[in-house]
Amino acid sequence: MNPTVFVIFGATGDLSRKKIFPSLFKLYTNKLLPQKFKIIAAARSPFTTEQFLEILTDTVSTKNSNWHSFSQLIEYLQSDLERDINIDKLESKLKIVEKHFNACTQRILYMAISPFIYEVAFDTLGKHNLQLGCSKHGNKTRIVVEKPLGHDYESSQILQKKLASYYQEEQIFRIDHILGKETVQNIFAFRFANEIFKPIWNNKYIDHIQVTYSEYIGVEKRGEYYDKVGALRDIVQNHLLQLLAIATMEEPSKFNQAAIREKKVELLKSIKKLTSQEAERLTVHAQYDGYLKEEKVDPKSQMETYAMVKLEIENRRWQKVPIYIRTGKKLAGKVTSIIFSFKENIHELYKGVQKQPLPNHITIQIQPNEGIGIHLVVKKPGLTTELETADMEFCYKTSFNEPQPDAYERLLMDIIAGDQTLFLGQVGESWKIIDPIRQAWANSSPKLTTYKPGSWGPKAADDLIEKDGRKWLAPLLTICKI
Numbered sequence: 432m433n434p435t436v437f438v439i440f441g442a443t444g445d446l447s448r449k450k451i452f453p454s455l456f457k458l459y460t461n462k463l464l465p466q467k468f469k470i471i472a473a474a475r476s477p478f479t480t481e482q483f484l485e486i487l488t489d490t491v492s493t494k495n496s497n498w499h500s501f502s503q504l505i506e507y508l509q510s511d512l513e514r515d516i517n518i519d520k521l522e523s524k525l526k527i528v529e530k531h532f533n534a535c536t537q538r539i540l541y542m543a544i545s546p547f548i549y550e551v552a553f554d555t556l557g558k559h560n561l562q563l564g565c566s567k568h569g570n571k572t573r574i575v576v577e578k579p580l581g582h583d584y585e586s587s588q589i590l591q592k593k594l595a596s597y598y599q600e601e602q603i604f605r606i607d608h609i610l611g612k613e614t615v616q617n618i619f620a621f622r623f624a625n626e627i628f629k630p631i632w633n634n635k636y637i638d639h640i641q642v643t644y645s646e647y648i649g650v651e652k653r654g655e656y657y658d659k660v661g662a663l664r665d666i667v668q669n670h671l672l673q674l675l676a677i678a679t680m681e682e683p684s685k686f687n688q689a690a691i692r693e694k695k696v697e698l699l700k701s702i703k704k705l706t707s708q709e710a711e712r713l714t715v716h717a718q719y720d721g722y723l724k725e726e727k728v729d730p731k732s733q734m735e736t737y738a739m740v741k742l743e744i745e746n747r748r749w750q751k752v753p754i755y756i757r758t759g760k761k762l763a764g765k766v767t768s769i770i771f772s773f774k775e776n777i778h779e780l781y782k783g784v785q786k787q788p789l790p791n792h793i794t795i796q797i798q799p800n801e802g803i804g805i806h807l808v809v810k811k812p813g814l815t816t817e818l819e820t821a822d823m824e825f826c827y828k829t830s831f832n833e834p835q836p837d838a839y840e841r842l843l844m845d846i847i848a849g850d851q852t853l854f855l856g857q858v859g860e861s862w863k864i865i866d867p868i869r870q871a872w873a874n875s876s877p878k879l880t881t882y883k884p885g886s887w888g889p890k891a892a893d894d895l896i897e898k899d900g901r902k903w904l905a906p907l908l909t910i911c912k913i
Contacts, residue, residue: 513552719759
């Protein structure tokens with residue numbers, strides 16, 4: 432791999448300390464980083480490098496024998512992208528590193544900063560020509576941006592235009608850590624490498640789809656950010672629509688980044704956009720009790736901590752298959768999963784013993800433990816004929832001896848290698864789905880409701896799915912709990 436300088440803006444924030452630095456350290460320990468590698472940690476706090484390394488001890492296993500040598504790769508720079516402070520010093524440091532390496536480096540700029548200052552930050556980087564990369568051999572700088580990119584379609588296009596004025600698409604890495612999960616990548620293998628599923632992955636056999644992203648925790652110390660964003664924009668717009676696209680898109684012509692992105696965008700374009708009247712009937716938004724007392728939350732806030740939407744994909748494969756998407760904080764469990772529930776009637780053969788339909792379903796669980804489960808009908812052991820359901824489950828942790836890399840480890844490796852397969856393309860199509868819902872909610876249609884912490888959300892969400900003659904299925908696999 433090429434000599435690399437990895438610049439982390441917002442290096443003192445939670446994302447950097449809890450995810451980026453631990454992941455880089457793990458890659459270093461496993462000898463997966465370039466031999467010539469430098470980390471410049473940039474943030475506003477007036478730390479020395481030694482003081483900054485000390486704050487990393489809370490999240491990085493510094494007792495590991497590799498910590499000392501890894502820490503030598505890190506240099507701290509007090510700077511401020513928003514106010515253009517010390518960015519000229521960053522330029523100088525980059526040149527010093529390249530002189531020390533005696534090589535043209537691959538420069539990576541990771542924007543672990545508030546998305547609300549992206550626009551001015553991009554301009555600051557452009558002002559100092561940091562998008563140009565190493566001039567000796569023309570290595571193009573890569574820029575990494577976290578979600579959300581914008582707060583609606585219009586703002587996302589403004590930011591995209593701003594990015595495009597400085598960077599080509601091949602330089603832009605829009606990161607979504609969910610897409611780095613092992614199970615998300617195995618959705619491709621599950622769907623396209625197993626012939627038994629190909630004929631039934633359509634509206635002839637599948638009754639409906641459920642997508643769940645739930646968390647135990649509340650907003651914690653992210654109240655100021657969360658109260659401007661909410662569950663719909665924070666989770667549904669990026670994580671869940673991307674998961675849905677991967678699980679339902681058509682098979683790409685090749686297993687490469689361009690072909691996969693093309694099919695994902697094609698799928699997102701085919702999702703029906705709700706009218707204001709449909710949003711009133713087909714969505715739910717709610718707050719958990721106690722949200723208004725959270726730190727840095729407006730005591731009169733109408734921001735949702737729970738969002739549910741019923742969508743439909745308007746293409747030949749999925750026409751008239753309802754998709755129920757829900758996400759929320761302070762719910763009964765932490766889980767991210769996709770469930771495909773199959774159509775089912777009482778079979779003629781078992782009309783005398785089967786009292787009600789027992790539909791099959793396939794659960795793809797992304798977190799907390801990654802695995803795939805199939806819900807089947809079986810005969811209960813005994814002398815009489817009684818039918819019950821049973822689960823066949825596959826768990827990555829128990830099925831393979833190979834250690835599972837953290838999502839950020841995989842994504843950071845891909846950034847360094849320049850592989851965009853697991854990264855988002857332009858996000859405009861997702862915002863087109865979300866904006867009409869957001870606008871309807873702003874007009875109090877439907878009204879914001881509340882739910883108790885520790886529940887699975889508001890009663891209105893149960894009512895919506897039950898009106899269709901369906902119910903929420905258990906989103907957690909029953910056996911895969913290790």
